[in-house]
Every structure is written in structure tokens, then in C-alpha cells.
Amino acid sequence: MTIDEGRPRLRGPLGTTGRAPAPDLARGFMLLLIALANTPFYLYGRATSEAGFHPVDGSIPDKIVQAVLIIGVDMRVYPMFAFLFGYGLAVIYRRQGENGTPEPDAFRLLQRRNLWLIAFGFVHALLLWGGDVLGAYGLCGLLLVWLFVRRADRTLLIWAGVGTGVLLLLAAFSVVGAHVTLSTGQAAGGGAMPDFVTASASAENPLVAMGARLMLWPFLVLAQGLFGLAVPVAVLLGFWAARRRVLEEPARYRRLLLPVAVAGIAIGWLGGVPHALAHIGVLGGLGEVMWVFSTVQMITGLACGIGYVALFGLIGNRLTDRPPGWVRTAVTAVGKRSLTCYVGQSVLCAPLLAAWGLGLGAVFGSAGMAAFATGVWLVTVAVAVALERRGHPGPLEVLLRRLVYRTPTGAAATVDQPPAR
Template identity: 30%
Template sequence: MKAARSLRIDTLRGIAVFGIMLVNVWGFAIGNNFSRYGVIGDKAPLLDQLVVFMVAAFAEQKFYPVFAFLFGAGFALQTGGRHFPGPQLDRIKTTYRRRVTWLLGCGVLHGSLLWFGDILTVYAICGFWLLTHAGRRLSGIVAALRRVAALNVAVLVFMACLTYQLMTMPPEAVAWDVDEIARTHALYSEGTLGEIARERLSDYWGNLANSLFFLPKVALLFLMGVLSVRLGWLTRPERHRALWGRVLLAALWVGLPLNLWWGWAALRDAIDPHAGGPMAAFVSFFVEVAGPLMAAGYVALVMRAPQWLMAALARSLAPVGRMALTNYLAQSVLFGFLLQGTGLRLGALLSHAGLVGVCLLLMVAQAGFSRWWMRRHTQGPMEAVWRRFAADA
């Protein structure tokens, strides 16, 4: 049963790696803007419009929650819940602290040198906080979950106020935003090494400052992952099919309609930010909840999938998930080389459909490489470095 359980988790992590690729590609080509997909205009080919709609509706805000959830689950599995009290737990915590410290350094380098949208830095910061919950009783985890949930409600109230401000922006402010989209698109896709580096650093540290409002959501997802392991939802899914069925129904009847609405609003914003921007700002508020709910539906699908389907998916996706960190960092290197001004500059040449085509090709390449590598090694290259750093002195 242990192999089957890890197979589902690895497959789910592999799906998330590729889902995140579909979301991140726009930042490498277009830059760090409120309108993720840039401006395509009302004469954009139908395929480009379909791509924007599909990525917004089914990928954006859906896959980082899966990773955060699995991060928390991994923490619970590594620290053993209440099974390792005393000195043994202290040793585990020391090792885990080194792992998080390494992740923080990796994230800072990744964000500064490759990808301003780096998520590792935020995960590491939140990981230090999560470490304080190692060895706690289940009741303590539930109490912490309630406090973090209340904090998230407060953040949502603040975001509601911010959303109102965005919806009432004067037309000249929207016009400036359109000019900014054009500027960053040209800079990232055609700029020099120095120009791109300066812009990336500015965007990365700006994102870190904004992560103050993002951390509570990550903390909540971490604790949900911990709880899913402690209660067996993730590790013994066959015993909790009814629970995952209810999650799936909630994602279908609540998450799906709201995310389809967001796909439509994001497309309108990409076609004409002047007309579609206010509606996109309004719908984006609901996606803060609907996105993670849809992500929970994806997890439920994997947890409820029959064994024959899991075996078929796992052949290609489980190796990707087993070396998720390596694949995540490799995507940044490849996107920088393929799309930006310091490489082949395809970001200035390709349509939106073309950018997704690049993603699909990279998915095939990473799936093939991951399968080849994991036949010969027990873990990915970056995972091996990470483990070596965190090994007991």
C-alpha cells in the first residue's frame, strides 16, 4: 500500500509541475503585470483566445495550491506526526530546518537570477513557521488551522477593498497599465542581459513584498496538507472515497462555474483592458477562493482514480513528480533561453498559442528525461543536492 500511495502523490506532484509551467510562461515573455496574458486585441485568432480562456479557467491559481498542500503533507510525513517524541524529533527538526534553509537560499537565487515569480522563497519562509508545529497533537494542528483560516478571512476583506479600488480606476490609469504591459513585454523578450536582470530583480523583490498577503494562504494550505496526512485522507485515500467525492462535487458545482467565469473575464481583459479590466478585477477576488477549490478537485480526482488509470498516468507523471524541484528550476532556465532577449527571443515572435505549444513540447521533453533519469537514480539532481545539504553533520 505504501508504494501505491506514494505513486498517487508523485503523480499529483507531476501534474502540478506541468500546470505551473502553463501559468509561469506568460511572465517570462510578457513580464510582471496585473494583466497576466498581456493584450491580444479583438482581432486575435480564435486559438489565441481559446488558450487564454483555458489557461485562466483551468490552470491559473490551481496548481500552486496543490504544491503547497503537498509541501505540508511532506512535512507531516517527514516529522512523523506524534510518532517521534523527544530527542528523535529534535534530530528530525534539525534536519528539516537545514532543508528549509537550503530552500530559502535556492529560492532567493532562483528569483534573482532566473524567475521573478519564484515560489520557493515563500514556501521556505512559511516552512520555518510550520516547523514550530512539528510533533504537536492533532488538536493543536486543528486550533492553528482555525486561527490561520480567520487570518485568511481578514486578508480577503482587505482584498475586497483593494478590488473595489481597482474597479473604480480612472481610464487614464488603465491606459498607463496597457503601456506598461507593452514595455515589459518588449523588455523581457528583446532586452539586453543587464536590462532584463534589473527588471527581474525589481519584480522579484516587489513580489516578495506583496507576499505578506500571500503567506496566510500558503500557511493554510500547509496545515491542510499536514491534517490530510494525520487523518489519512492523503495516505489512505481508499478509506476516504466519500470525503474525496464530496470535495469533487464542491469543485464541480462551485469551483468550476466561478473559474469558467474567471476564464471569460481574463479573456475580455486581454482583448481590451479598458473594457474588461474592471470585470477582471471583480472576478479575480472570487478566484482567490475558487482557484484553490478547483485545485482540491484535481487532488480528489487523483485520490479517487482507479488503479489501472493511476498506473497509466504514473508511467509519465510520477517520475516528473519525484524530481519536481529539478523540473521546476529547469523550466526557468529553458524559458529564459527560449523566450527572452538573452536567448532565442521567441517571446517576441510567438503568439499566445505558440507559447502554449512551447510548454507542451517542454512537457514531453521533461517527462521523457525524468523517466530516463529515475530509472538510473533514486532522486533528481537538485533533490540529491538538497538532501546532501540537509544530511546530519
């Protein structure tokens, strides 16, 4: 422990060695799912479903891709991201306490980090991607750290249960409402999306697209970060799991991780099947009530996202005592630099896909866009591996830690990011 005028210094996050594999693997793979989830937004110039951005037309390969994404990706990735975000905050808070940092200083560190994430998210939305999640998670983190980081484990689980219960009620009311609508024949569609929601991809004028992104971003920060409930619930569960070191010591929690992985993924995938079948036209007669799947997907997506995290905990347990192969090395390299790779996806996607750039979003179908998204992720993998071989963190990780830990310019490069973001 380093002492400065009798006070312990804020300690930076873990280095690249001695890290549990599960969080890095989960974040690295999660970024592939994020690319697959986000890029359909750029398929502008065609009619889309009321429950997402997937086009209602397309070839057979397009329909297959749409169904797979609805079942396994849409609304499933962000709870996974939120859980890992909460896990990382709790790990940082725990390690500051282990280092002897006074609790008020550790608390302010977390809140400073959340504030800077909101700032990063604003710049990200201003320049590239209105669907940014950094601001949403930063705002959620500010509120939940203030309310819950000092609370007991039981309190975390109770409030996570309350949030889950509210989501279940919303889904149930939506299903009842859809049934009434179909039974009575009354139209109750969700209506067209506001123009600013799609204009950031379809606008040819860069300034118009920027204005649309700045209108969309605050809505998502509030709707996804707080009012959507799935993100706060996942963050609270991440707090609890980090206190128990579930992903750092997965062997101890295999009897928890296995049923959570099986049940969570099963609920998520089975729950997405009706939406997928309705979207591709196999399940007919639901055109007037497609909006029902927006709330149903939230609760099934929460279960699936937590299930995905549990699955990577089990994978991490299997890999703990094994030498890392090239696949594990590559995916974990991305996970260690998740902030840089997340924003890097937008750097690669927006200028190529949006109408103000090359406009490839109007050319691709769903299958072509999924291939493009995978290619974008592979580019970030190549960059992350190159940085890993040189022992360098991601540039945005360096910038964030300089701002959060207030390290000198020379020292910042020697401190590595937290085990889960």
C-alpha cells in the first residue's frame, strides 16, 4: 500500500495478469452480440416492426437471421452488459476497501466514474451513435451506487426481486391487452416511431443526423437506464454477485451457475420464439399487437442476459487451470478493452452504414448486415490482440482511468482496467 501524507492512495484496477477469465470472456463475446443487436438500426429506408428495427421483408436468409437475433440477441445483451457493469463497480469498491481507502473516497471514486461514463456517452452520441448505452449505465450507476452500494446483500436481492416482479406484471398486462385487442377487433397499434428515432441513420445531412442522435440519446438514457427496470435489476444482481466473488471463484458457485445458465437461457430463447415467428410471418394474425413483444422481451431478455453471464462463469471455471488458447486470448483481449472496442464499433459502423456516410445500410439485408457486424467485431478483435501483445490497454480505458483515478499522464498507462465493466 502506498501512503501519501498518511492516507492510502486510490488504487487502480487489476493488471493484465492474475485476472479471472470469466468476466473478460463474457465482455468480449458480449461485444459481438452488441454489434449484432445494434447494426439492424442502420437498415433504413424500409418498413420495420413495431417491436424493433428489423425489416418486415427480406429473403429467406434474412428472415432466418432476424429470427435468430430476436430469439437470442435482442433485449438479451443489455441486461448482460448491465450485470457486468454492476459487477465491475462492486469489485472496484471492494478493492478500494481492501487497500485501506476510506469509504467516502471509494464512494466518490465510483460516482466520479459514473459521471465520466455519462460524459463519454454524450460525446459518443453526439459524434456517432444515438443508441449509446454508456450514458444510460452511468446514470443508473449514479443512482444505484448512492442507494445500494452500502446496503446489505438481502436488500439488493429484495429490490432486484421487486423490479423483476414489476417487469412480470407489465408483461402480463401487455399480454392481456393484446388478447383483448384481438378478441374485440379494436386497433391498438403502437403507432409509427418518431422521425428522430430513425433519422440518425437515414438523414443524409450530417448535422440533421447529429440533431436526431442528440434527441434520441436522452430518451434512451432514461428509458433504458432507469425506467426500463431490466438494467437496474441486472446491476443490483451484479453488485450481489461481486460481493460473493461468483465470477472470480466460479468453482464455489457451480451449483448456482448451472441452473441459472440453463433456466435463464431457456426462458430467454423460448420466450423469444413467439415474437420471432410473428415477425417472419409464421405466426399470423398478430400484426395489430406486435407491440406486446416489447414488454415480454424485457423480462425474457433479463433472464437470458443473466443466463449468458452464468454460462461464461461455467466456461471460466473450466478454463481456470488450462493454458489459454488463441480463441480465449483473442476474446479476453477484447473484454479487457471493452470500452475502446464498444466505441470502435461505432467508428467503423456509422460512417459506412448511415445515409450521411456511404449509406451501405440501405443496401444490406438482415443477413448481410449480420455478416458486416461480425466483421466489425473481428476488426476490434485484431486491434485488441495487437494491443495485448504489446502490453497496452485500450486508449479509452487509459483516458477513463486518468480522469477517474486522477493519475499523472505517465502513471496512467501502467494501470489496467477493472475485471468487469
